[in-house]
Amino acid sequence: MKSLVVYYSYTGNTKRLARELAAKEAADIAEVKDLRRPGKIKAFSLGCFAAMCGRPWPIQPLDVD
DSSP: OOOEEEEOOSSSHHHHHHHHHHHHHTOEEEEOOBSOOOOHHHHHHHHHHHHHTTOOOOBOOOOOO
16 A cells, blocks of 8 residues: 655645655655635635634645545
């Protein structure tokens, strides 16, 4: 059974590390993408508000088996 590295990266730093880890472990890789991507300040404030209200952030479904 092959491993899967699932990651979310807003700025690209986590993406780089996830790629390195997937290569090192010979794993598949999948990125979690949000459906709406506001600017950094709005992303922080809207994300905090959604978390405080217990609301999930909309993301695209993963297409992995």
